[in-house]
Structure formats: structure tokens, C-alpha cells
Amino acid sequence: MTTPLLGVCYYPEHWPEERWAWDAQKMREAGLSHVRIGEFAWSRLEAEPGHYTFDWLDRAIETLAAQGLKIVLGTPTATPPKWLVDAMPSMLGVDAFGRPRTFGSRRHYCFSHQGYRRECARIVEVLARRYGSHPAVVAWQTDNEYGCHDTVESYSEAARHGFREWLQQKYQSPEALNRAWGNVFWSMEYRSFEEVDLPFLAVTETNPSHRLDFQRYSSDQVVSFNRLQTDIIRRHAPGRDVVHNFMGWFTAFDHFAVSDDLDVATWDSYPIGFLDRDANSPERRARYMRVGDPDAQAFHHDLYRGCGHGRMWVMEQQPGPVNWAPHNPAPAPGAVRLWTWEAFAAGAELVSYFRWRQAPFAQEQMHEALLLPDSTLNEAWYAARDIAAEIADAGITLPQVRADVALVFDYEAAWAGQIQPQAQSYTYLGLMMDSYRALRANGLSVDIVPARAGAADGYSLVVAPGLSAPTDALIASLKPDEQIIVLGPRTGAKTADFAIPATLPPGAAIQSLIDIKVRRIDSLPEHASVPLADGGALSVWREFIVPGAGTQVLARTADGEGWHFTDADGRVHYLGGWADGATLAATLGDLARAAGLDTLTMHRDLRLRDLGEMRFVFNHGPETVDAAAVLEGYETLIGGALLAPCGVVVAQRVI
Numbered sequence: 001m002t003t004p005l006l007g008v009c010y011y012p013e014h015w016p017e018e019r020w021a022w023d024a025q026k027m028r029e030a031g032l033s034h035v036r037i038g039e040f041a042w043s044r045l046e047a048e049p050g051h052y053t054f055d056w057l058d059r060a061i062e063t064l065a066a067q068g069l070k071i072v073l074g075t076p077t078a079t080p081p082k083w084l085v086d087a088m089p090s091m092l093g094v095d096a097f098g099r100p101r102t103f104g105s106r107r108h109y110c111f112s113h114q115g116y117r118r119e120c121a122r123i124v125e126v127l128a129r130r131y132g133s134h135p136a137v138v139a140w141q142t143d144n145e146y147g148c149h150d151t152v153e154s155y156s157e158a159a160r161h162g163f164r165e166w167l168q169q170k171y172q173s174p175e176a177l178n179r180a181w182g183n184v185f186w187s188m189e190y191r192s193f194e195e196v197d198l199p200f201l202a203v204t205e206t207n208p209s210h211r212l213d214f215q216r217y218s219s220d221q222v223v224s225f226n227r228l229q230t231d232i233i234r235r236h237a238p239g240r241d242v243v244h245n246f247m248g249w250f251t252a253f254d255h256f257a258v259s260d261d262l263d264v265a266t267w268d269s270y271p272i273g274f275l276d277r278d279a280n281s282p283e284r285r286a287r288y289m290r291v292g293d294p295d296a297q298a299f300h301h302d303l304y305r306g307c308g309h310g311r312m313w314v315m316e317q318q319p320g321p322v323n324w325a326p327h328n329p330a331p332a333p334g335a336v337r338l339w340t341w342e343a344f345a346a347g348a349e350l351v352s353y354f355r356w357r358q359a360p361f362a363q364e365q366m367h368e369a370l371l372l373p374d375s376t377l378n379e380a381w382y383a384a385r386d387i388a389a390e391i392a393d394a395g396i397t398l399p400q401v402r403a404d405v406a407l408v409f410d411y412e413a414a415w416a417g418q419i420q421p422q423a424q425s426y427t428y429l430g431l432m433m434d435s436y437r438a439l440r441a442n443g444l445s446v447d448i449v450p451a452r453a454g455a456a457d458g459y460s461l462v463v464a465p466g467l468s469a470p471t472d473a474l475i476a477s478l479k480p481d482e483q484i485i486v487l488g489p490r491t492g493a494k495t496a497d498f499a500i501p502a503t504l505p506p507g508a509a510i511q512s513l514i515d516i517k518v519r520r521i522d523s524l525p526e527h528a529s530v531p532l533a534d535g536g537a538l539s540v541w542r543e544f545i546v547p548g549a550g551t552q553v554l555a556r557t558a559d560g561e562g563w564h565f566t567d568a569d570g571r572v573h574y575l576g577g578w579a580d581g582a583t584l585a586a587t588l589g590d591l592a593r594a595a596g597l598d599t600l601t602m603h604r605d606l607r608l609r610d611l612g613e614m615r616f617v618f619n620h621g622p623e624t625v626d627a628a629a630v631l632e633g634y635e636t637l638i639g640g641a642l643l644a645p646c647g648v649v650v651a652q653r654v655i
């Protein structure tokens, strides 16, 4: 059981030192316990090469600690200073048009550059030595938002060199690489690894296997760059949590792999800024304009809780209008409270707002904060204070429990979908989000697990759409005797080398569970869909499937093709298309009940989350909704059954 905590992101270097003590006092008054600092301060920590100026950071930490605040110290490697870039211009990342990134914003480095890595190791080492055992520094954040501003892939000389070595290690011989990639096609064969270039600037699309390997290579660079820092921090800061702040809607590297070196996966939640990123209809965008998509935050909470092996924080929570989306509307009254409680309900140990005081200068001056630039306490300061009081008054502590439903998430499947979408509007994340929505429409709480053998053990219902190339070990670890398993569309569509499986999709391992063959793909333009015999439709993606003997067809399209198949025992299911929300919700609801789970029909704006004996209900819509039906047998600790817009209920099971 943990008590939910609140925090804030603070930049002491932005403000006159005389203000720090007042800031710290107001943080404490708001009930905040944690404050993240330091992640962009390199030019103030080392103004000249090798000339460290840590005295101000010493004093900032002491000032915050004097109010009992706990510090999350960021490493400053997302913002290499000008002198470093000038001394080592080859450290700059290079974009897909071959242009080096320039100095003047942030994240201008290339993950593959060994010289930059040495500089990072140096600054992290001095910081970790100095503050590693400081009693107030309870956690460390590595860098800031790996990959933000499209910076995972770099087409630099350093990356070219690193990629060739990576390929040599993986394939051992150019012949093996040629075979795996199918380079006989279009005379793309190589005689040595030195001949292999990065997959960019070609006349038309480059070989998908080449691109997939480059994405894997680039992802591995993020993992090893992060590990370089975590190894140093762990040496000097024993017992402290090491974290990184991931982003929403971002799949360019394997977040599970990076998280394996962290204690907590944290992420940055900007619900309104994100609303445009989902394939939301104009009607949904209008309805949720001031609260964000009702499933998007929860999806990411569940994903990052999965990455963090059960431990998740929100490192940056939107507190008001932001500055970076196409439009930046103000949150609805109560939205900050709704987001905060939603995060706690999903297991966040800490929700930390971004940022303390709105900066009147530089790039983010239009981004609101807990304080206005003139230090007036802003709406979110009061929201934080009220939430802290609510937690204390109701004596809320939260258990760590797992859900009954596992949604299998795989970053490589996201890359495969991007590399060869086949249908313009296909995105793996979109398909995952629709499956997630459908599960939550049944009142189900979901764990998001990696596509690793054993990760879905113990779940009654396992859902794995779009999982392009599952390993045989993962498929062998599924247990149809104990679990209902739902695969497709597009699950098993490719081999690990990005080829069509020898026995056709979904490949031999899945075919040993359910005897089907995908013989044709019908990729649908945005204006078209395929009606289903029982109502509803498939859009974007539809498969023509040949069932083997013993395979049952549970549902068909109006033109008579099967689209929902199951094995003889009804335990392994395959969906041969991207079904509309209502159909998917009805289908997954049936399968959840078949797996022995209780389902509920949720009002479109309400979302529910069960955490052991606790039940949380949230109203994301613009109208008051009566939630009594989903609170039967529960006593409310916070809120009541009639949920106003942005309403929150925290309840405890009584029977």
C-alpha cells in the first residue's frame, strides 16, 4: 500500500535566488512532496569546459530540502551546451535528409556518437559523485524525453559506423544478411558490411528488412546510452530510484528495454495537447476538447506501469494550457484533478506537475504552470493543494494489484506497421488503442505487457492484435487451457526478418493453436468499409482467411467471408479485420465473460478502474452522469454516484 504523492518540475536557475525559499515554502503549502530539478542546466553547471559551478545547485537543493521536499535530480544530457557542440560538431544528430541538426533548442545530439557519450559519462559522474548520497536526493532522472522532436534515428557518420558493426555482430557474414533481407531483389546484394549504408535518401522505399534493422539498431543506442548513465548513477547513488520520463504516443524505441535498467517508468502526460494525435473524430475532439481523450491517458499509464514492472510515475502533468499543440485550449474546471486521480487509480506513485512557475522568456513562455510569471498562485496550484488535502482527509492508500486482462504491446510491431503500412491509415498504436477502448467499454481494467514469453502468464484474457512477428517462445507460453487468447488482425503477419511466413500468416507457431491461413489482404481507403453480416463494419484492414478443419467461423462479413475464427474448443480466437468500436466492444465483452470475467456496460463518458477492493469512476464528458449502477456494493470515500463533469469517485467494496 502506498500513499499517492504530488510533485512539481522546477528550474531554480530561471529565477533569482532570493525567490527560492518562498517557492519552496509554497510548494510545501500546496502539499507537494517531490520536486524535479536540473535536467536542462548544463550551461549553468559547467559554463566552461571542466569548470564546474555547482554551488548554486548545492544551495537550491538545501533550500528545497529545508522545506522537507524530496529531490529528483535530472542529468542535463538533453541540452549539450554551445562550447561542447563547437568543440565536437560531429556529435550533432543528422536528419533523414542528411542535414545536421543545429544548436539553438535541445536534443541536438546523436545517440551513436562515442565522443558525446564520453562527455555525458563525465558530467553524470561528477554530478552523481557530488549528490549521490545526499539525503534529500531520492531519485535521478536520466536525460529528458528520449526521442522527443524526432531524434531517435540519426543518419550520421557515427550511426553509419555503429550500424555496420551492429549488422556484422548480428549476421556474421554479408551472405547471411543478404539472405535475411532478400537482397537478391532489385540487385541489392552486398559483398561486405562496409558497403551497407543507412536506409535513407534512396530513390524510392528502401528494403523493409533494412529499415527494421536500422530501427532496432537505433533503439539499441537509446538503451545503451541510458544504461551508460544508470550504471554511473547506481555506483554513486545506492538505494535511489533511477527513472526516465517517457512521452505519450511515441514508439520509436523499445521502452520496455530502456525500462529494464530503471526502477520506475515515468511519463509526461499532456491530455489536451495529445487529443489531436489520436484518430479521433471531429465530434470526439469537440466533446473532449478540455479534458483530452478519455482512454488516452489511462492507456499510457497502463503501458508505462507495464514498462516499469509495476512502478510508474507521471513526471510531467499538464497544469493548464500548453504551448506546443496546434491549438492549446484551457482545461475544463476540475480537469487537473481528474487527470491526477486517474493517474493514481492506474498505480502512479507520484504525479508531478510541469512546471512550477510560467517562464516569461524563451520557447515555452505560453505554457502555463502552477504559478503565473508574476508568482500569482494559478488554478493548478489550488488544484494540487485540494488533491493533497483530499488524499490526507480520506486517508487514501493504494494497493499494487494486477488486472485480469493483458493487452500485449510490442514496439517492433509499431515499427513494422510504419515501415510497411499497406493501408495508409493503419497504425499499430491506433489498433491497440481501439482494442483498449473496447475492453474499457466493458468496465475492464487492463495490464499492458511486453511481447515476451511468460509476460501474459496468469491473465484470464490475453489480447494481442497487430503483433507482427511474435516469437515462437511467446506463442508457446500462452495457455489456452487457462486463458482466452485473442489474436489478429495482422498478428503473425511477418517473420522476425520481415518476410511473409513460409506457411503464410499467422505463421506456424500460431497455426499450431488455431488452424487458419491468411491468403489475401484487403486494404481499405478512408471512405470505404466492409459491412458485417450482423451489423457493424471492418475498416482500414480486412483479411481473407482459409480456415482449416476444426476451425470454427463465429462471424462473417456481409459478403460471406469469415472474419472471427476460433479453434475447436473456442479458446483461441483470431479476428481478421479492424472492427468498429461497438463490434469490437461486443466481441471482446463476450470473450471476457467466456474467460469468467464480470463486465459492465459503461456510459460513453464514464471510465472505471478497479484496484483490488477499490473502484474509481471518472466522468470525462461535459454532462452530469449517474454512476450508481457501477457503484453497487461499494461505499464512496471521495465523490458521490452523481458525477459532474470531471467528477471523480473513489470507492471501497463493502460486499
Ligand code: GAL
Residues within 6 Å of the ligand: 144, 145, 148, 268, 270, 316, 322, 323, 324, 354, 364, 367
Ligand atoms: C515536455 C518536456 C518539457 C517541456 C514540456 C512542455 O515534452 O519534457 O521539458 O518542454 O514538454 O509541455
